[in-house]
Amino acid sequence: MQFFQIKITLKHTTPPIWRRIVVAPEIELDRLHAVLQMVMGWDNSHLYEFETSCGRFSDSRVTDSAFELEETESSAKITLKSVLTRPRSSIRYEYDFGDGWDHQILLEKVVELDEPIVALCLGGARSCPPEDCGGPWGYANLLEIMKDPKHSEHKSMSEWIGPRFDPESFNVEAIDKQLARLAPPRQKKASAKKAVSRSAKRARLQGV
Numbered sequence: 001m002q003f004f005q006i007k008i009t010l011k012h013t014t015p016p017i018w019r020r021i022v023v024a025p026e027i028e029l030d031r032l033h034a035v036l037q038m039v040m041g042w043d044n045s046h047l048y049e050f051e052t053s054c055g056r057f058s059d060s061r062v063t064d065s066a067f068e069l070e071e072t073e074s075s076a077k078i079t080l081k082s083v084l085t086r087p088r089s090s091i092r093y094e095y096d097f098g099d100g101w102d103h104q105i106l107l108e109k110v111v112e113l114d115e116p117i118v119a120l121c122l123g124g125a126r127s128c129p130p131e132d133c134g135g136p137w138g139y140a141n142l143l144e145i146m147k148d149p150k151h152s153e154h155k156s157m158s159e160w161i162g163p164r165f166d167p168e169s170f171n172v173e174a175i176d177k178q179l180a181r182l183a184p185p186r187q188k189k190a191s192a193k194k195a196v197s198r199s200a201k202r203a204r205l206q207g208v
Contacts, residue, residue: 011102012136019124025081035119038178041128046096052083099135118182121175
């Protein structure tokens with residue numbers, strides 16, 4: 001079975017925050033949104049939009065409501081393979097229009113797996129920024145404050161962000177454990193082959 005290996009990069013972050021995943025090409029963009037929230041570490045508490053060569057797509061509950069986004073269609077009506085048609089092609093995913101978290105989704109290559117999955121995390125770098133911190137520039141400012149114990153806002157920001165936040169942390173196993181809960185797409189014929197663990201799939205795709 002063919003799957004897409006894609007890289008998600010949170011733009012305007014330095015050093016860059018990124019994730020690499022394998023995902024089913026047939027996944028609808030609304031389900032891809034759920035996957036992206038998991039792998040990045042967002043809380044899914046804001047609106048989102050995909051910008052592609054085929055148009056702009058968002059939550060159907062938004063496109064059918066009084067808050068309809070101009071010229072935006074339902075993300076449930078289009079698949080990933082419809083908007084990423086060849087390796088090195090990319091689309092834009094924006095989350096939280098207030099903070100403006102802009103992600104590039106790049107199709108790196110097409111890979112083969114023997115068993116159906118929705119998504120598998122291969123790797124990444126750095127923690128997801130806190131929600132509602134002011135976007136990339138607000139986050140950069142937050143990190144500068146956290147580095148300086150003498151800063152006038154250090155105490156208040158430390159209390160707000162909490163003691164467990166580490167901007168350099170990334171745990172691929174924890175992310176993939178969440179992804180494993182997603183039901184795989186239906187198959188016409190059940191596979192008779194023994195299930196391969198997700199860690200083994202990851203190692204094989206990484207060439208380990």
